[in-house]
Amino acid sequence: MLPKLKISAFLMKRLERIKQQCSGCLFGVLYGEGTLLLMGFNVESTIGHLNYEQIQFKFPAELDLCGLVKFGDCTDAEAHLTEILKDVDITDNPILLQCELGTLVGLRAYVFIHSKLEEVPYEVMEAEQLYHDFCFTRLKCSLDFYTQQTVEAVRREMHVLRKMLSGGSLAFCIESTKVYLTSSGAQGERITNESLINDLINAVSKVIRSTVENHGVEEKGNKKKGHSSSVPLASVFGALGCAYDILRINVLRCKTRERIGGNGEAVSNEAPPPAVSMCVKREEDKVCMTLEVEAMAMVCKTTKVNRLYDILIESICRSLRLFEQSMVERLQQPTETSELLRPSGYHFFPQEFGHFLSCSYLDGVSDDESTVQEKRKKLHRHFGLPVIRPYFRRANRCIFLNELDATTPLVNTHVGLRPSGIIDGKQYLVQGNYHYYHYLQQQIQDKGWGCAYRSLQTICSWFLLQGYTEKPVPTHREIQQYLVRIGDKPHNFVGSSQWIGSTEVSMCLQGFLNVDSRIQHVTSGADVATLASDLAMHFQTQGTPIMIGGGVLAHTIIGIDYCSQTGKVKFLILDPHYTGADELHTIQAKGWCGWKGGDFWDKKSYYNLCMPQRPIMF
Structure with missing residues (x-):
């Protein structure tokens, strides 16, 4: 009996990003009464070499070699299929996917049966169904x-x-x-x-x-x-x-x-x-x-x-x-x-x-050693990933919830929020994980003056959790000491309750993390909504939290919901002025993390946005 074929929606998006003529191997899970779910693939690192033996063991158990994917007009697909037949154990009928370059239009699936290829239908399994x-x-x-x-x-x-x-x-x-x-x-x-x-x-x-x-x-x-x-x-x-x-x-x-x-x-x-x-x-x-x-x-x-x-x-x-x-x-x-x-x-x-x-990495061998860098480069090539983000640095390893310390701030407090209410809007959100920093955490009495410090800490936590750095999130005192050291503040600034703004946040990101920032200025809170398309582009390309300061207040923008046809927009705000316990239900229900309209910004105040840029590293 031919397998019932399903393809992960994540895999579909990855297939669409391949724009070079090549072949690769498919990895999937066989379950139920003969259903095969395709979950992953790797492409040949050099022409004619599939290297699936090196890749197989990086997948979790049960995700196994099950077929071949062909991008463009390469003519060696059947030869490769014959090559991997001996190592396909989970199905008697290996799969062949035929993909055009850079598009899912015309994607076709085949099974290898009785020494020939036969086209079969497939279903796409969305993320929610996978979970x-x-x-x-x-x-x-x-x-x-x-x-x-x-x-x-x-x-x-x-x-x-x-x-x-x-x-x-x-x-x-x-x-x-x-x-x-x-x-x-x-x-x-x-x-x-x-x-x-x-x-x-x-x-x-x-x-x-x-x-x-x-x-x-x-x-x-x-x-x-x-x-x-x-x-x-x-x-x-x-x-x-x-x-x-x-x-x-x-x-x-x-x-x-x-x-x-x-x-x-x-x-x-x-x-x-x-x-x-x-x-x-x-x-x-x-x-x-x-x-x-x-x-x-x-x-x-x-x-x-x-x-x-x-x-x-x-x-x-x-x-x-x-x-x-x-x-x-x-x-x-x-x-x-x-x-x-x-x-x-x-x-x-x-x-x-x-x-x-x-x-697997060897203890005592740095991520910056040439052999380890070359190992990561190969992984990026194998999986069709750009060599601009630290996907496989040790600092970017997955953090399991049981490993979080009792004093660790909440993570990703926007998950589970109700919709913003924007009709026909499209959401552009922070990419990845962050910690929610707010007033009175770490036994620091910063109510009334520490909101920008907390926003900076949230941004630093994002770079830490995405693997761009292994440096811990800086404390208020460390932030103040740095600003004094570079000559931006006088010596009596250390230990004080003085505010900082977007410019100081950008200086600290450069000094602590070597992260550049784009500063965007608006003369009135009423003009923040005019930045909707810029913010959408930022979250699409950079995906970092944004610090916005105006008057005596600072907040963190972690997304927008924007309808380009009507111009309607709402901002997903992480409010550092919260003084309560780290209780997700309260934080969401009371709007300390929630969707805000354009009237959230004071029309009589100017605003500066600090928009951190991802460093190019792998």
Whole structure:
């Protein structure tokens, strides 16, 4: 039976951006009764070389090689299709997509069946449906790796380690539940092998609702009043800028191959120890290092639980293969020392992809080292990305909500707001993640004077979360000290309660982050609305928060809703004058983050807008 073909809306947009004649490989998820969802692709880095072997393990488990994409009039598609047939495991009928350059017009899909191509229809799966139908798993564990410092030894010992893990030595526990998975099956909290992944999600959600209801515990990033049933799993076990539910998995080590009891104990009445062992030692020419594995998989929520054990093992094996690649690459370099460095894994969630992607980098090797830069350049070429943004720098790694500190300001407070009310308008919003900084945070009494400082902090947090810098968000005192150091302010400015404006904000962005800014001036608040098209272009091309100052007030603009036909516009304002607790419901309901009309600006005051520009870096 031919697979039912679906294509992610994210993938469709990426296909449209390719404007060079080339071929590439498709990666997708096979689920349900023979439905194949295409989620990702890579293009040949050099003519005739698909390099899918290097790319496969960067995708989460279950996202597998499933076909070929052809851009333009290249004539080697069938030859490439024959080449990858031996490695397409998830379907007997590999897919071929035929795309025109720079457009989705004429996009056609084929399946390879009985040694020939047959055209098939396809559906586009929008983002909301993806988030509803699929989730990710995320597990962390530490594994001791003992090897000689040669390419052959690393490859051999990695193979042994993967084989050992595939032999049933591990057990898994779904975090926040007493559901256990072993090679023998699943059990606990009415979960069986025939249960669905969705049942696991419901079990975790039940615990979260109970926690909120009984103890008033509210997870960072949500903090929303109201019924506990309104707390989505993605807002607790999710990631910044990602709407997928994420199941967190704890890893245990079985002392025997026998099943684990419902109370989490082995048959021998001993609890399975964590699969963690800290050990770094040297013996002659051998090294033992602890590999910190963090592995992910993409799973349809209607998948049966009896498949999950193997999927989790595969996700660990993919992480280990990435580690192997980075260690081997290092040992193959013509350097004075062949010392083996420890690899670490990093997950990225490029907004254009709609799925996670993982990379392995060696500890102690800077992102600015030429070998690492070249590695990232290849990734940009593989995925058809421009070499102007830091998609795969370590600083741009995905941040999971459970990693946020209790004192961390709220993230992306505009998500979930009601529509602005502009008829036939188009929204142009901040691209990526930011923290909401406002009065009285960090135990600083800045009410009445610190609004521009807070706006600057929000902007700095954007550059930090997008991977442009690893520098922490500056404090009020650090901002004042810098302005004194460059001669803009007198010495008594440090420790004072004096305001700053758009010009000072631009100076600090240059000094702290080497970020240039465009300053836009309007003589009256009534004229701010005339900048609608300029602001739309800014959010399309730069996507950074904008600081606007006028009179004694400063605010942060994080988007607009604009109808070019009527000229109607509303501004999405992040108000730093808020003095309450970091409670999302209150902040949205009371308009501290919300849509404002043109009358929000004082007609008797002039305004300066500081519009930060993205640096060109990768």
